[in-house]
Amino acid sequence: xxxxxxxxxxxxxxxxxxxxxxxxxxxxxxxxxxxxxxxxxxxxxxxxxxxxxxxxxxxxxxxxxxxxxxxxxxxxxxxxxxxxxxxxxxxxxxxxxxxxxxxxxxxxxxxxxxxxxxxxxxxxxxxxxxxxxxxxxxxxxxxxxxxxxxxxxxxxxxxxxxxxxxxxxxxxxxxxxxxxxxxxxxxxxxxxxxxxxxxxxxxxxxxxxxxxxxxxxxxxxxxxxxxxxxxxxxxxxxxxxxx
Numbered sequence: 001x002x003x004x005x006x007x008x009x010x011x012x013x014x015x016x017x018x019x020x021x022x023x024x025x026x027x028x029x030x031x032x033x034x035x036x037x038x039x040x041x042x043x044x045x046x047x048x049x050x051x052x053x054x055x056x057x058x059x060x061x062x063x064x065x066x067x068x069x070x071x072x073x074x075x076x077x078x079x080x081x082x083x084x085x086x087x088x089x090x091x092x093x094x095x096x097x098x099x100x101x102x103x104x105x106x107x108x109x110x111x112x113x114x115x116x117x118x119x120x121x122x123x124x125x126x127x128x129x130x131x132x133x134x135x136x137x138x139x140x141x142x143x144x145x146x147x148x149x150x151x152x153x154x155x156x157x158x159x160x161x162x163x164x165x166x167x168x169x170x171x172x173x174x175x176x177x178x179x180x181x182x183x184x185x186x187x188x189x190x191x192x193x194x195x196x197x198x199x200x201x202x203x204x205x206x207x208x209x210x211x212x213x214x215x216x217x218x219x220x221x222x223x224x225x226x227x228x229x230x231x232x233x234x235x236x237x238x239x240x241x242x243x
Contacts, residue, residue: 001136001236005161008037008078008231011210011223013198014049014167017057022047023068029229030072037231038135040072042082043165043196044144045094050167050200051085052094052119058087061105069099077101079134082194083110083143083165091124096141096165098132106132110143111152131157137236139163147179147193155187160239164193167200170207177209177222185217188243190234197227215242 010029015021030040044050047065048057059065065084073080079100086095086109094110109126113119129152132139140159144166146152153162162183168176176195184191190213197208212221212232221232 002038003236004233005039005135005137006035006037006231006233007039007041007192007212008033008229009192009194009210009212009221010040010042011194011197011208011226011228011230012043013227014043014046014196014200016049016201017051017054019047019057019065023065027072029227030076032229033231035231037078040078040080041163041165041192041194042080043194044083044167045085046082047084049196050117052117052122055087055092055122058085058092060087066097066099066105069097070103073099073101074103081141081163081165092122093126094119094123094143096143098139098141100134106130108141108143110146112145112149114145129157131159137161141165144168147176147183150183150186153183153187155189159187159189160236161190161192161234162187164191166193166195167206168195170205173207173209177211180211181213181217181219184213184215188215190214190239197225215239
């Protein structure tokens with residue numbers, strides 16, 4: 001197992017329903033990273049913003065976004081992850097994809113769909129959590145609204161890091177920041193939360209407030225209102241000491 005794991009958080013403005021521009025903008029932000037990183041974390045629905053009523057935007061495993069992720073992962077030798085609107089057979093999902101440099105793909109489907117905007121009307125909820133083992137670290141992904149349900153987020157698998165990707169509006173941002181800290185403390189693990197910034201197609205403002213939190217609930221990184229790419233190295237020794 002690697003004693004340290006380097007993670008880059010990409011907090012960016014998402015253009016409503018414009019996959020090509022979003023992927024281009026993200027790639028430019030990624031190109032600014034000078035150091036080697038193990039994992040790149042993108043926000044929820046990083047290709048379209050939080051649009052859950054246009055199924056024409058959904059992609060399959062052989063789609064352009066998965067190919068783009070595999071290309072990035074291979075080219076810079078890092079894993080890349082985030083969620084997209086996904087189609088599998090006759091069902092649609094808010095699916096988190098974790099793509100390794102060798103092309104291997106892990107996925108998690110959002111379990112708690114956000115009924116306030118009717119996400120559950122068009123999408124199918126996931127039924128199980130997953131544990132991703134990468135470079136010896138145990139990672140557990142969740143998507144946005146999942147964080148409000150501590151029983152679902154309970155660290156039964158002794159994950160080292162919980163990853164939360166989101167489109168979480170500023171008007172409820174206090175809950176986002178508080179719950180991320182709570183999940184870190186109660187689960188005794190690192191927590192990485194990546195949110196978007198900017199206005200979406202419904203004129204809802206997102207302040208970002210992406211965070212990295214240690215197993216004691218101490219904030220190691222926080223950024224609000226600005227696009228940002230931040231790299232942080234997490235230490236297994238510190239995690240073991242806390243536990």
